[in-house]
Amino acid sequence: MYVKSKKIQDINFLASAKYQNFTYQADDTGVEANANGRKIIPAGTVYKKDGKAVGLTFHDIDVTEGPQPVAVMVEGWVVEDRLPVAISEEDKANMPNIKYREV
Numbered sequence: 001m002y003v004k005s006k007k008i009q010d011i012n013f014l015a016s017a018k019y020q021n022f023t024y025q026a027d028d029t030g031v032e033a034n035a036n037g038r039k040i041i042p043a044g045t046v047y048k049k050d051g052k053a054v055g056l057t058f059h060d061i062d063v064t065e066g067p068q069p070v071a072v073m074v075e076g077w078v079v080e081d082r083l084p085v086a087i088s089e090e091d092k093a094n095m096p097n098i099k100y101r102e103v
Helices: 089-094
Strands: 014-026 046-049 052-057 068-079 098-101
Touching (some): 014 046
16 A cells, blocks of 8 residues: 655634634635645735735645635734735724734
8 A cells, every 4th residue: 555645834823712714715826836746825824905914824725726715814914024024004994903922
């Protein structure tokens, strides 16, 4: 029997157990394929609707096969240093219910 294993690294960016998520549709436009040929949007990525930041993706989302539903955190506390990409000041201003904490 052949078994292929891979290491999965899931970084927790939450700073509190209290948060609010809503479901949105993640688009595959502009998402680059990884080494395995999959288009993955990492958890903690800024989700934008009509060009305006709405919140942070709550989990990794695979959009290789096209748009997929995704949980978007719109309220809560996060550890900013653990996010996959730094958030611009403009995006932070558009997400006033997301607070940032240092560890």
